[in-house]
Amino acid sequence: MQFLLRISKLIDGLNNFVGRSVMWLVLVVVFISSLNAISRKLFHVSSNAWLELQWYLFGAIFLLAGGYTLLKNAHVRVDVVANMLSEKKQIAIEIFCTIFFLMPAALIVLYFSWPVFIDSYVSGEVSSNYGGLIRWPAKLLIPIGFTLLILAGISHLIKCVGFLMGVSPNPTRNLQSKTAEEKLAEEIAVRAEIKTAKK
Secondary structure (H helix, E strand, O other): OHHHHHHHHHHHHHHHHHHHHHHHHHHHHHHHHHHHHHHHHHHOOOOHHHHHHHHHHHHHHHHHOHHHHHHOOOOOOOOOOHHHOOHHHHHHHHHHHHHHHHHHHHHHHHHHHHHHHHHHHHHOOEOOOOOOOEOHHHHHHHHHHHHHHHHHHHHHHHHHHHHHHOOOOOOOHHHHOOOHHHHHHHHHHHHHHHHHHHO
């Protein structure tokens, strides 16, 4: 089991690196979007290449961060029933759902997206828009993103089984901590109280 936990740690390291790198793409997208808007509105100049680059980067953020989102337990959950169960039963549900829902869906998308990328790459597919970009890099994001998600699913399974065997902490434990939104709301409230106190 320790060998599998080391593999899980390596997978988590990869997804953590990719997720943190993708965060910077948000800044790049904001910068490109702003430049596109300014050039269109003020100078009446537009470029399909820059618009498509913006779309490609949006796709990269969404697809490449899937594994990181699973790693951080930041994906959407509906835990009305699960929260009433014991930790071990919750982890059993995690294992069941990962094996029978997450993994098959991700593998199907990976299986069907790879030939689409290959066809696009071999044919040198280019956007039908004037001045548009080549299409294969955007299509390559799909199999890469789902590969990262599958790896994150494998890591999650290993940690769940490790928890049931008593050799690993609960991989969903940080679900009990405050969300980023809750922490931000608290920070805003504290700053408001400090401002009020200074007056």
